[in-house]
Every structure is written in C-alpha cells, then in structure tokens.
Amino acid sequence: MSATHRMAVLLGAALLTAVLACGRNDGATSAADREVAQRIRQSLVADQTLSSSAKNVTIDTDDDSVTLRGSVANEQERAAVAAKAKQAAPDKTIENELVVASR
Secondary structure, eight states: OOHHHHHHHHHHHHHHHHHHHTTOOTTOOSHHHHHHHHHHHHHHHHOTTSOHHHHTOEEEEOSSEEEEEEEESSHHHHHHHHHHHHHHOTTSEEEEEEEEOOO
C-alpha cells in the first residue's frame, strides 16, 4: 500500500469517526437505520475515486427508503453514490436527490 493510499484511508477513517462522534446520525431514527446509513457512509469514504463532496452527502434513512441529498462533482459520481447506497441497502428504495455542482 502506497503512502498516499494509506494517508487517504486514514483520512477517510478520521472523517468517519468525526462524523459519528459528533452525534450526526444522517437522518436515521432507529438503530437499524443508523446501521444502514453507516454502511453507506463507509462505502463512500472508502472509494478513492469520489470527491470529498460526494463522500459528504446527506444520508436520510427510514424503514423502507434512503434519501441522498447534496452536491457531487459530476453525473458519474451521482450514479456511483446511488449505486453504493443500493448495494449497502438492497431492500430499500433509493431516493437520489443529489445535484451536480456547477463549475
């Protein structure tokens, strides 16, 4: 593992820890919803191809759906974030409200 990759992984882990330590639950109300939001967030943070804005989208979960809000760098990131959410929560409907940031 290169030093750059290692640093990126550590930075991602630190970001995830900071988000969870601040009491942010990404809009999840139950323990199961928080777990789903956490799985999605971990998947996003671990993906080195995503921009920092894509890794920090808002994830709202409830019993049967996940809503993604925020901005991403391009249409490919918008699709990738939604795909990662669906992979982490295959039994939930994914509401993709992400917007592509203007340059």
